Amino acid sequence: MLFQLQFSERLPTIMEELSELLLQRRRKVDALWEAGINPYPNDFKPQHTSADVRDAYGAVEVIEENPQTFVVAGRILMRRSFGKAAFVQMQDRKGRIQLYLKKDVLGDDLFAEFEDYDLGDIVGAVGTPFRTKTGELSLAVTEIRLLTKALLPLPEKFHGLTDVETRYRQRYVDLIVSPEVREVFFKRSRIVSLIREFMTNRDFLEVETPMMQQIPGGATAKPFITHHNALDMDLYLRIAPELYLKRLVVGGLDRVFEINRNFRNEGISVRHNPEFTMMEFYQAYATFEDLMNFTEELLCHVAQEVLGTLDFSYGGQPISFQRPWQRFTVKEAILHYGDIDAKSLEDRDLAYAYAQRLGLELPEDVGYGRLITEIFEEVAETKLIQPTFITNYPTEVSPLSRKNDHDPDYVDRFEFFCAGREMANAFSELNDPRDQKERFLAQVAAKAKGDEEAHYMDEDYIRALEYGLPPTAGEGIGIDRLVMLLTDSPSIRDVILFPQLRKEAK
């Protein structure tokens, strides 16, 4: 086995057109094999991380004579050599630690081997902590070993990797050299964990529902289509889990949540990736008003834990999560941020004329509900910098929401905005199967008229409602956008490890 591996590794390199720089590294690997050294061993077990060293000695000013020995492993990022000694900066999953190597400690042979290491190589080292003249905590290395040879050189140490295309395509390089990028994804993981913990503590059950659906439902969006060969059936990648989660509430799982991907076949922008992560949750016997309070509690908890404060900034704008958060109805927001009086806004034709002045291109027979929703999005959405709940959405644009008891033209729904973006959408659920069927039929009619994003009829969902969905409120929170907000990231691509790009140009 070892022989085969060495044999294959030592086959003459196919003469690709490689620069001298790249050929040098390959020759080093050949030389290692020839010297009987495996450049890719897998028998070194690190017992500590850089954080263990910091935790144990970071606060110790004067380190005693016989400190603890640490066994660490990581990637070499920097080296400063002095002939018979060298400083090396090594990075592992917890951060960076400086290693100090001396020829008289390592011996001539091992030191010579070390001198052939390159930036980017992965090494294992044994050493004891000490402080350098300048006070930096370092490990005085007694043993070091090459664990993985790197064939490609790392980006420059000072400017790092700034080419955004390379950062997204080769995220592995970005993560190696950009501590602030690592930090964003550590925070993302922490945010998701906190949400999961918060939900679980409130007795919500985490579930997973189909990503591949025969009828894409639960949102107004264009789906991706795929095909199952054995069933010879087209399937849609889900645009939302909503209808499945509510089926579970029918089934008696009356507090459920799911954190997972949705897929929407739409444009890509700093706010949109074709696949994105949502948390959706449903709570029986709750109303959309309960969920406003719930949302405040959840997001304040997450912000406090992740940032240590409720006051932070996004893109240079101060944001305060201090409660209570402001609340407007759709119409109040239009009147507040737009340039139309209350009486005119109530008049469909005058409102339509206003929409035209705003440059909105709407069909002449557009319904009043959709009309004022479009006006709201145009005049108010980007101005909602501080956390804001918007309520009183028209029934026309809310085919899955419960009608308001006092005004059936509006539904018991809110959307949550912050930093000028929609972050969440929630409503008391429509659980009257006959009403739901009529709403679906209206959507089907709209689809027949060419509305690509109108909902499909879902007969099984109606059947589920006929068994009885308890009074329920549900909400979806955009995780990527929340992470953007809490990490001050200008683009959704900065919070998604592998954002969608076109195929790489040759």
Next chain:
RNA sequence: GAGCCGCUAGCUCAGUCGGUAGAGCACCUGACUUUUAAUCAGGUGGUCGUUGGUUCGAUCCCAACGCGGCUCACCA
């Protein structure tokens, strides 16, 4: 899908009013046993995104295309 901007060494960037390119880092050689973007001396490294066009000559001017960024449209 449209508009604008960008693409030069492994990385970060200069540059050529058209005469086939430079720097810093990295790498190689040498000096150096406490550095912090270590320092000092010398050196290697490029089909200037791709394909055409104009021209005696194109990395530079023009066109198309590719990829990326931003804005707009669609949307969460």
